[in-house]
Amino acid sequence: MSETLIPNIELFIANIDPFSRLPEILLNRVTSTIKIIYLAQGEVVPPPQTEEDKYLFIVRTGAVEQRLSDGTLRGRLEEDDVFGFSLFSESETRYQIKAIDNTLLYLIPAKTIYHIQSKYPEYAQHFTAKPEGRIHSAVESIWKDINSSSFFNTVKQVSSDQHSEVNIEDSIRTVAHMMRTKNTSCAIVKDNNELVGIVTDTDLIDRVIAEGKSTESPISDIMSPLPITIAPHETVFDAAIRMMENNIKNLPIIEDGHVIGLLSVHQLFQNQRIQAIYLIDKIKKSSNETKLASYMPERDSIFQALANDKVPADLISTILTTIMDTVNQRLINIAIERLGSVPCDFSWIVAGSHARKEANILSDQDSGIIMSDKATVKDKVYFQHLAMIVTKGMDLCGYELCPGKFMAATAKWCQPLSVWREYYKNWIKNPESERLLNLSVFLDTRVIYGNDEYRTILINEFKEMTSHRSFLAKLIRDAAENRTPLGVFHNLVLTKNENNEKTLNIKRYGINIIVDLARIYALSAKSDACNTTERLIDVNKMGLINDATLSNILSAYNFLKSFRFSYQVDMMNKGATPSGQIDPNYFGSFERKHIKDVFRLIDDWQQFTKMRFG
Template sequence: MSQTLIPNIRDFLASIDPFDKLPKELQRKIACCINITYLAKGEQVHFGGEHELRYLYVIRTGSMEQRKHNGMLRAKLGAEDLFGFTFLDESQTELQEGYSATAIENTLLYLIPHSDLLSLLEEYPDFAEHFASNVQVRLHSALDVVWSDSEKGVFVKKVSEVASNKIVVVDSSTPIREVAREIMDVCSPTAVIKENGEIIGLVTDRDMTKRVIVAGLDINRPVKEIMTPHPLTVAPSDLVLKASSMMMQNNVRSLPVVDGSNVVGVITTTHLVRNNKIQAVFLIEKIKYANTISDLTALTSERQAIFEALVEGQVSADITGHVMTMIMDSYNRRLLQMAEDHFGEPPCDYAWIVAGSHARNEVHMLSDQDNAIILSDDATTEDRAYFRELAEWVCNALDACAFPLCTGKFMAMNPKWCMPLKVWKASYSKWVSNPEYDSLLNVTVFLETRWLHGKESFNTELQKHLFDSIQKSHVFLSSLVRDSVSVNPPLGIFNSLVLEKSGENSKTLNIKRYAINLLVDLARIYGLSSGSETAETMARYNHAYEHKLLSEDMLKNVQGAFQFLTQIRLSQQLMALKEGRVPDNNIDPNSFGSFERKHLKDAFRIIADLQEYTKLKFTRE
């Protein structure tokens, strides 16, 4: 190759992922290794031969189509795309099976010999991950957390940066009087109780008031009698986000900071208020004490501020989902309490349950309402009229608080989803035994539910009935499999090719429909097959792996794909909010650089492979 071409090639490599992350000297060395080839439309590159030289291919201009030997589409690739990662690892299954890549228009390729690339990466091991043969490793590199320089409040701080070292640690036999004196002397709101060197409980200054003074308890009794046992703790290296989430979820105001068996400090709600500029962590506390719908709607901007801080700080999508879910839970619970105050005491027992992303702890800024009511079997016609009014009031109030009404009407305000427990059971039995389209839709919406308010045992009993019904059905799981593979990920997306052809979203990809939902649907199948009781998507895949329904490699692939896709969706929602637009699930592939496009294609290919594996596995079984 002419030396005069090397600067031009290096400049091109420096503009695309992952070469743009390499030092200039390594970019130059790779450019010096490159062979250049031209393919006319229809010409092929073949892989898998024992004696063939192996290359990493970079498309300079044109486009390629990859197909497996069985004719299935593997991917479509355009300018700036790379392929040939798989063959960097001799152990890869596809190395034996092989696949072909065909030029679907005149194409100019840069060929980097694997032997040269591997040698260079030995010199620069810090950059090897970007060229890993395993797709989950490459996806993981896309998810590395790098905090933004802008202020994110307390979310991204370590507990050790915020916690107080003023802490009281006493033995379980210490008299209440002495513990109270130590709490006052140290000016700590909390005392940690130990027994035989182990932390067994916690006492706060509020506990002293409620459990001792108000109750008239003898102050010479051992503190063990008034402590809260089995206290939650955090480590100094934990993010404050984790601590605040634990406090909100468990309604506690203090957490001991523990390093091994040593108590090194305490973190309280007061510390968080003082250190958090937007006080986002305490939105749940504000929701809890709101008295009107107007009070709650006024907090919408703070909810958005929390979301923006989490996504800008590149907090993982699963943690973001959990935090946003806890906030949505708080709105639901407070509105239900307000509704009961407004309409009077409920005439019979009931359970308010949530479904969909809310039940899966995967709430984001687009999450709408999916909820229902399970009534006691002795509910009368008058009772049902009460709950219809209550549900309509709560659902409309949630809508006013920016949790939109479900377009499919899967809400408690719909009489279909406000039924006695025995009617719910009968409906589940019918849906599972005869999973036609409407029945399958109903059961998939309510396949994951989570209790939120009222009588929890109603939901527990209903879920047990559902799983028992599925175990007895010979057709339900196969129907679920057919439905989950009826929509395919966009393996053909490249350059300006998009999926949506009409309407306002004429040049966009619906990442929810064509990617995230496919992984959620497949997770249901693996969760049911492995007997998982959790509703969370990745927890279902993990459970399936533990029960040997998925290989470790498959699990890591799915984990990387799901994390990357959900992170992309959250980033797109953040961008819309920043630009004053209403967020949606439609993304413009042309707005991405080569980095995002490559990883999107990796994720789509993982989904397609999982669909194919699932279809074969469950059809065979």
């Protein structure tokens, strides 16, 4: 019978995660096995005596709290909340359930859950006792998409072997002829069976026709030598990033030193709405700030397309970072064209989330210039002008000015190497208040332009000091000031935004905590990784965090980032300005449940880390 027998119960649980993800037939089954109990305020659910007595609970109305046997509060659950997953596992602590309000509870017998788990393994993950397992399945269930999973296909899977191979001695005309016959837009140039170059139809136009070059000349005259390549086992994701970073549209596929195929941007994105690679191309060709800025709406629509397609958050961040890098680099070049050539060696560093390759659609600018110690007063003025042009240009392109003024345009952050050295020395020796803030921004840096030795010199010089226990203890003390928004009752604590509306700031109280802690572990392990995910993987390899913690924290981190992106894109789809502060009404039962799991994991890890380094 497909019709709902008991609509008042079934329609209710159909909206409660994870039941909302069950097909109707299972939903029917769950409904028909429910038991209902009522607890007056202060009453306690009798503990299970037998296996038959174990249940998953749904709060229909009212509220309950869970207390561990030593009396400590484990959590507080309200209407629509589901709990009792851990009752299915022997390893997890038992707790008492007490009504803190008059409460109607739906009880789903363990037998029903076991039945689903054994007969329908595809739904088993939703009911696992381990919160990280549930979060993982939650992330997967929303953020899976045929398009996005194709990002993790290997190059071998998506490439076709349709390409032209020519010899280095062949004439341009021979090559063009071959490309026409084979109907390809790119040819691989070989010398003695070794890859030596690549030629595209654009090259034929730009370097032959436009230049009036003889088509009888050898192809070696116009090919791009030593092309960037990719291996067949690498992913589409790797390929996309490599193309974007190098602004190329073809990658020869190399296995054991031999060309086995060619991967073109068209193959990569046959089913993708991604225009990121084309945007990168346009950015690189922009001659001035206005032109650059005119392309930025495309960045927003790329972001919208990616987030709407539920592309994994890490990939979205990487793409947004690559775009940000390219804009930044282009602006530096524009500034240099305007000011004349650079008077001495320098490096442009980016800091914060931009450095960690964790940019999002709201990312602002954090930057600095490290110049050679040989720089004269006049040179300093040059770089200040340069920084001004770049910073203003970035602002015009939608990368807001850093409210803390951590930008190269601020004289303090446009200095020779020796001054930077003094900065770091001071911050590390006396990491108090303001210095600590400076430090936390400039502990994550990446060179996007110029001489990258300066940064390496600084990092290596202070590596020993920044891994010191006493130093880390200060960092952890500061990091511990931000706590997850779980109240004493383990309910979500909301903060008021500027419009006096209650919101949840998952960046500050979730993502940032993970980022801060990952940095502390990385410093302790003297890891050179800068990206949070890479740092966590790195310190796991070095044995500082165990596999379980790594998987928990990565699940939590991915959940929060994915959730933030989908929130931001929902706002943009509605024509509103995306913000980092989330209206609690936005949360469905799904998010509310998982976000509490996530915060609990983060909170546990934070407490643990505090003990360890504090």
